[in-house]
Amino acid sequence: MRYMDSNLNRKAVVIGAGIAGIASAIRLRAMGFDTVVFEKNPYPGGKLSELRREGFRFDRGPSLFTLPELVTGLFGLFGEDWRDHFSYQRLDNVCRYFFQDGKVLNAWSDPERFAAEAYAVTGEPSGHILRYLAAAERLYNLTSEVFIFSPFLKPAMLFRPEYLKVLVNLHRLDAFTSLHDRNMGSFIKNEMVCIFDRFATYNGSDPYRAPATLKMISHLEHNTGAFFPEGGMYRITGALYELAVRQGVSFRFNNQVCQVVTDSRGRATGVNAQDGFEPAGVVVSDADTGAIYGALLPEKLLKRPVRTGDLSSSAMIFYWAIGRRFPELDVHNILFSGDYRKEFRYLFSNGMIFDDPTIYIFVSSRQVPGDAPEGAENWFVMVNAPVDSGQDWTLMRERVRETVIRKINRFLATDIKSHIMFEDHLDPRGIMAQTSSLQGALYGLSSNGRLAAFRRHPNKRRRIPGLYFAGGSVHPGGGIPLCLSSAQIVASEIQEDLR
Ligand SMILES: Cc1cc2nc3c(=O)[nH]c(=O)nc-3n(C[C@H](O)[C@H](O)[C@H](O)COP(=O)(O)OP(=O)(O)OC[C@H]3O[C@@H](n4cnc5c(N)ncnc54)[C@H](O)[C@@H]3O)c2cc1C
Structure with a gap:
């Protein structure tokens, strides 16, 4: 050197x-x-x-592996x-989605099977889903070498074939439409719009602001596959x-x-x-x-200087040791909000957690039996949260905990509080303390906005x-x-x- x-x-x-x-x-x-x-x-x-306690093991943070x-x-x-x-192992079922009206949909990793189930449950024509996933794959193949696997914006690289290919195909990047608008144009059923909007949250972004380029994330989960380490x-x-x-x-x-x-x-x-x-x-x-x-x-x-508005979302997580098994859950489960747009407005504009948040429940003991004692389960229950800007997190946690419990009781017809043997929790302040992440953001900068990738x-x-x-x-x-x-x-x- x-x-x-x-x-x-x-x-x-x-x-x-x-x-x-x-x-x-x-x-x-x-x-x-x-x-x-x-x-x-x-x-x-x-x-x-990870977190280990009283015979239970919880993954503290990431749960999805691609x-x-x-x-x-x-x-x-x-x-x-x-x-x-x-x-x-490759997961057969990438995620189980629960909707307010009682519909339950398995997102099978096999695109044909997923599309068939989506049609049976929601009425969304299978062809819409298969076409969308094929477009996501094309977008990934066009852009990943440049946007994911290369140093960004180096003049010397602009003449490499993969960069030239992106430059001549700029109009195919779908950067001028929001992910939500693209999904509205691609699907006729609100359930499918929500499922595909959610991919914006995979890097802590808002589907109503992030470019439709993010639809390539769905390719990773549904075409190349979601996995789980032994x-x-x-x-x-x-x-x-x-x-x-x-x-x-x-x-x-x-x-x-x-x-x-x-x-x-x-x-x-x-x-x-x-x-x-x-x-x-x-x-x-x-x-x-x-x-x-x-x-x-x-x-x-x-x-x-980084502005709070540029940061990705954070999370509020409850780690629950659950004293019984819930066969209605899979490894990854989503209980959708009744008003997804409002949920993101709360997160990115109001700095608050919406009263009807989308709830993610991750049960690793489904895949790793030793993660919970016999007959019990380890629940990682997460809602999207804004980054820390001085909110009263203790108060917010108490409020969100009650909301989450009510919603789980309704969706799973149970009294979940009576099954919680012990709990731990993590909020944006804790994420900041544990990992020095600015304001507890999970993914650094968000992709909210067309030029976000260029600001990293x-x-x-x-x-x-x-x-x-x-x-x-x-x-x-x-x-x-x-x-x-x-x-x-x-x-x-x-x-x-x-x-
Ligand atoms: C709740 C949650 C859920 C997530 N879900 C997923 C998911 O499902 N799939 C996925 O792919 N990703 C997910 N992520 C994101 C993923 O975890 C992160 O993007 C990734 O782990 C970040 O890794 P990193 O190397 O940037 O460092 P970090 O994990 O942020 O670690 C940085 C390390 O640096 C240390 N450090 C900082 N400053 C100093 C210093 N001055 N001196 C010494 N040490 C220092 C910190 O203590 C820390 O250990 C999630 C994150 C969280 C929190």
């Missing part, structure tokens, strides 16, 4: 052991770097962590066979952490980085952590950029050579696959700088 002090040039520091931080460390190690990861928590994984090859591919960097360390979502963290350790990456837990140290020309030369200065020729930050610009970078380097922080900045950015708050965005892609992009940027 041209600009580095020679004794530092094979030393790398990663700030944060979120999934992108671990993946970056693995890639750096595979490139021959002596790699150290600093993590302020006592455990790896950041948002992708593009598993981005995980398994990391083992191949060292010639290891991923099957020796990690396994996963042992639960936390196995993704566990397997990658173990791989990193096996290959010689060192982790320093309970060790917060308080400053990225730069030399007189602004080059990153290491970090100041709780246990002192750690020199490095390469520093990769997996910390939320909102946090790193606020605290870790020297004053003189550019500050990038790049994976490196020329003003700060030697410092690279991975994770959900930078390009290409939040969610496990995109975070893993950011690590891949960071590695390719470092490789390029080494030449």
